[in-house]
Amino acid sequence: MPNQRVEEIFEGIRKNDRVLIGKGLSLIESSLDSDQEDARELLKKLIPHSGQSLRIGITGVPGSGKSTFIEAFGTALCNSGEKVAVLTIDPSSPVSKGSILGDKTRMDSLSKNKNAFIRPSPSGKMLGGISRNSRESIIILEAAGYSYVLVETVGVGQSEISVGGLVDIFLLILISGAGDELQGIKKGIMEMAQLILVNKADGKNKDAANKAKKSLENALSILYRNTPETKPAVLAVSSLEDSGMEGVRKKVEMIASELKNSGSFDENRKRQNSNWFDSEWKSQVDHFLEKIPLLKERKNQLTKDIKAGKIDPFSAADELSQEIRSRLLG
Numbered sequence: 270m271p272n273q274r275v276e277e278i279f280e281g282i283r284k285n286d287r288v289l290i291g292k293g294l295s296l297i298e299s300s301l302d303s304d305q306e307d308a309r310e311l312l313k314k315l316i317p318h319s320g321q322s323l324r325i326g327i328t329g330v331p332g333s334g335k336s337t338f339i340e341a342f343g344t345a346l347c348n349s350g351e352k353v354a355v356l357t358i359d360p361s362s363p364v365s366k367g368s369i370l371g372d373k374t375r376m377d378s379l380s381k382n383k384n385a386f387i388r389p390s391p392s393g394k395m396l397g398g399i400s401r402n403s404r405e406s407i408i409i410l411e412a413a414g415y416s417y418v419l420v421e422t423v424g425v426g427q428s429e430i431s432v433g434g435l436v437d438i439f440l441l442i443l444i445s446g447a448g449d450e451l452q453g454i455k456k457g458i459m460e461m462a463q464l465i466l467v468n469k470a471d472g473k474n475k476d477a478a479n480k481a482k483k484s485l486e487n488a489l490s491i492l493y494r495n496t497p498e499t500k501p502a503v504l505a506v507s508s509l510e511d512s513g514m515e516g517v518r519k520k521v522e523m524i525a526s527e528l529k530n531s532g533s534f535d536e537n538r539k540r541q542n543s544n545w546f547d548s549e550w551k552s553q554v555d556h557f558l559e560k561i562p563l564l565k566e567r568k569n570q571l572t573k574d575i576k577a578g579k580i581d582p583f584s585a586a587d588e589l590s591q592e593i594r595s596r597l598l599g
Contacts, residue, residue, distance in 0.1 A: 275310050282413045283318065285352075287386060290413050294388055297405040312405055319411035320538070322354075323525055326432040328422045328458070329442030334468045335421055337508040338442055340376040345514040346417055347384040354415035355379070355387045356406050358422050386415065403435055404545050433461045434544050437534060438524055441465045441501075443485070445477040459492070462501045463524050466517065471507035478505045558593060567592055 278296065281289025297308040329335045336357075343353045355376070380387045388406065403420065410418050422432050433439055441462040465485060470478035482505045493500035502520055506513030528534040558564055571585040580588075 272307060272310060275307050275314070278311055279314050282315065282409060285413050290386065290409065291388075293409045294390075294402075294406055297402045297409070298390070308405070312408055315408050315412040319408045322407075322411045322416050322418045323438070323521070324407060324418045324420065324436040325521065326420045326422065326436035326439045327442065328432065328440070329468070330444065333442040333444050334508050335442055336376055338466070338468055338506070339419055339421055340379040341508040341511050342514050342517060343376075343379045343385055343417075343419060344382060345511065345518060347379075347382045349518070351384065351417055352415045353379075353382075353385045353417045353419065354410035354413070355385065355419045355421065356403065356410065357387065357389045358403065358420070386410065386413070403432075404541075407435065434541055437528065437537065438463050438521060440521075442468050443481070444469050445474055445481045459489075459501075464517070464520055465489075465501050465503045466513075467503065467505045468508055470505040471510045471512065475507075481505075561596070564589075564593060564596070 278289050278293045282293050293311060296304055296311065299305065299308070327335055327339060329338075339355060339357075343355060346353045376387055379385050388410075390402070390406065407418050407420070420432060420436055439461045441458060441464070443465060444467065467478050467482045467485065470482075482503050485503050489500050489503065490497075502524075504513055504516055504520065506517060525534065528537070568589055571580065571589055574580045575582055575585055
């Protein structure tokens with residue numbers, strides 16, 4: 270017998286019903302067992318209708334204006350006839366576990382655009398600037414018909430590299446002085462980015478931004494001297510004045526076209542699906558083990574022993590692993 274709840278949400282998502290899209294996203298974020306079962310059923314139905322969007326990851330140094338850029342860029346895309354979904358990963362409150370910043374308040378204009386959908390998600394305990402359900406959220410948004418999915422991450426840092434496993438193109442946003450601060454930016458982030466934007470190229474800061482752009486280009490030429498074909502492009506933009514957004518759109522489309530023509534685009538998607546499988550089965554195994562009463566009790570006791578200083582974490586982990594092996598393998 271069809272699951273009426275899943276069917277209703279599925280049909281609503283396919284019709285781009287914003288209320289039911291929100292319900293679908295809430296469903297996959299729920300930790301209730303019954304919700305998780307429905308979420309998996311929903312995703313299985315949606316996956317054949319997903320995968321058609323261009324997924325863009327966006328990160329940046331503090332104060333670089335990521336949200337302002339996304340609002341300007343997203344609005345430009347909407348005005349050109351595209352449907353844009355924004356998945357923003359906010360830092361989590363240690364008390365409520367919810368998003369602290371609330372991006373709809375930071376992107377007021379874009380959130381009111383009929384062709385845009387914004388969803389703030391708490392990062393929870395996840396590293397890498399993503400939330401636990403970022404992959405699943407992208408599937409829902411794509412199945413709802415959004416041609417661009419923009420993923421704004423928590424901030425720039427070494428753990429931010431995880432977002433590369435979700436997107437097709439990675440944008441790094443910097444501000445004036447970025448050329449001098451290049452050594453302070455994690456190398457992994459620089460190597461991942463296909464496009465670097467020097468933001469806030471307006472007013473009195475315009476000359477400084479253009480100088481930063483040239484400085485970055487010179488530094489990147491040295492960094493990529495052996496592989497110039499992989500060197501990321503650098504553009505100076507002003508999110509405040511909506512300047513340079515058309516140039517960003519054209520450059521993004523050009524990068525996507527080059528990736529597709531070379532076969533890298535499809536290979537990246539296949540690798541992402543493989544990584545998703547690896548993450549999902551481990552998560553389900555962990556969830557299964559947590560539900561075994563004796564193992565759960567043993568884990569709780571070991572946790573108390575660690576806090577009391579009776580055992581070290583490594584020995585406790587060995588004991589629990591041995592307990593699991595003995596129960597599963599006999």
